[in-house]
Amino acid sequence: MIRFLLHRTLQGIVLILIVSMIGFAVINLAPGGPLSQYALTPGISQADLERIAHQMGLDRPLPIQYLDWLSKLIVGDWGSSYRDQSPVLSVIWRHMWATLLLMGCATVISVVLGTLIGVLGALRRYSLFDYVATVGAMIALSIPTFWFGLIAIFFFSLELGWLPAGNMYTVGDQSLGDYAIHLIMPSAVLALVNVAIWSRYMRASTLDVMDQDYVRTARAKGLPRWRIISAHIVRNALIPMITLAGLQLPTIIGGALVTETVFTWPGLGRLFIDSLGYNDYPVIMGLLMFSAILTVVGNFLADVGVALADPRIRLG
Template identity: 65%
Template sequence: LMLSSTLLAMLLGAWIGILGAIRRYSVFDSLATIGAMIALSIPTFWFGLVVIYVFSVGLGWLPAGNRYTVGDGSFLNQLHHLIGPCIVLALVSTAVWSRYMRSSMLEVINQDYVRTARAKGLSERTILLRHSLRNALLPMITITGLHVPTLLSGALVTETVFTWPGMGRLFLDSISYRDYPVVMGILMFSAVLVLLGSLIADLLYGVADPRIASSHR
């Protein structure tokens, strides 16, 4: 659940942020800004209940909860149950990443080397993918590495609303039952996620920016 929601938020957030930076002050950019502010203001549990009421109770498109239907543990069935909580958990992250990506992209496309590449006659697609996007991703790598552990808090609410048997719901149940060893274990796992996220972010920095990798040699 956390992996799928993270990938969904990164892809949507990056796409919205890049398009908003390219079409700055357009109708799309204004709608993306308003949508991000609304997404950041909506409580996770309320949005989860709305998704269940509209798409499960009203339209019958998605299951109301659980990880899979009893008696049918196939991949497609589990994927069907994953859609609702994945969308809810990715909502806030998409808003955050889209704003950061827009700001980072705006800073990059106004640099001198981008103007030089455009003056050389390079296509806008080449300038965007080879010169702008790679440098704009550097701040996003840090945000991604540090933001992944915070998904556990969002998963706590999302898994409770959708009765999803995951770590977030386990943490909440352990607190209710005063099962302190399990609580301490989950907190320790969260600390490990913070360290791993920071380590992976540092390694990806060297991949995205060769100057950083060469400076350590």
């Protein structure tokens, strides 16, 4: 187990390094660049621009810039935003908890509902419930998130006036209930697709397990139905879901991108879009690295989780 953990950690570090190189190269080779912001300033001279470039270290060769950036990154200095000079880590930190709140709610909804729908669909295969769930999942997967978000805003905010159309809180209120009411729509929209995905995977996994010989053995032992379902079907069917959950961790950044934009939610997805617009390289690179780290950590946690849940992996 320890060997396995070490091995995976090393793999993760190499992967993150590769992502950082590619990311750094692509962003710096793209047209535009941080100086284009200053170039628009009226009355600025070429000499001024060169001086700024020198100050920011942009006149050095790219590999040197990369190594400089990387060595600072390792010691926790992720650079500062071009926009307001605040440190990248604190910018990410400031936006992260909004995203965590939204993704946390959406994830809890999708895991609980998705698992439930998937298991029920498998247990009552080809029943009315199963057909409705299947068709519902197909529809949910086909609807673009931004469209569904806009429709939801149209009905629940504009027509009915039940829910706020965007933002995380009402300025001047910020009570717990106020946060909750702002959370409902974006997390529901975000959960819709994930419930669909999760329920489909869970249904397939449950059907797979139901055909196993050990489920027949459990019935032959005269166990009550609930016990067979919980200890022998769902328990085993959830193992592949751990991997799926691990793969979803990095979607904390990407997954909420559209939803955060539609609902003007001040999270990481919005930060990413805004930073792209400003050519704010340090923040973009920071988010890229953050996402890469989350991917590696998610995979790592999934592997550990599967090993803990499945003795065949742990001992094999």
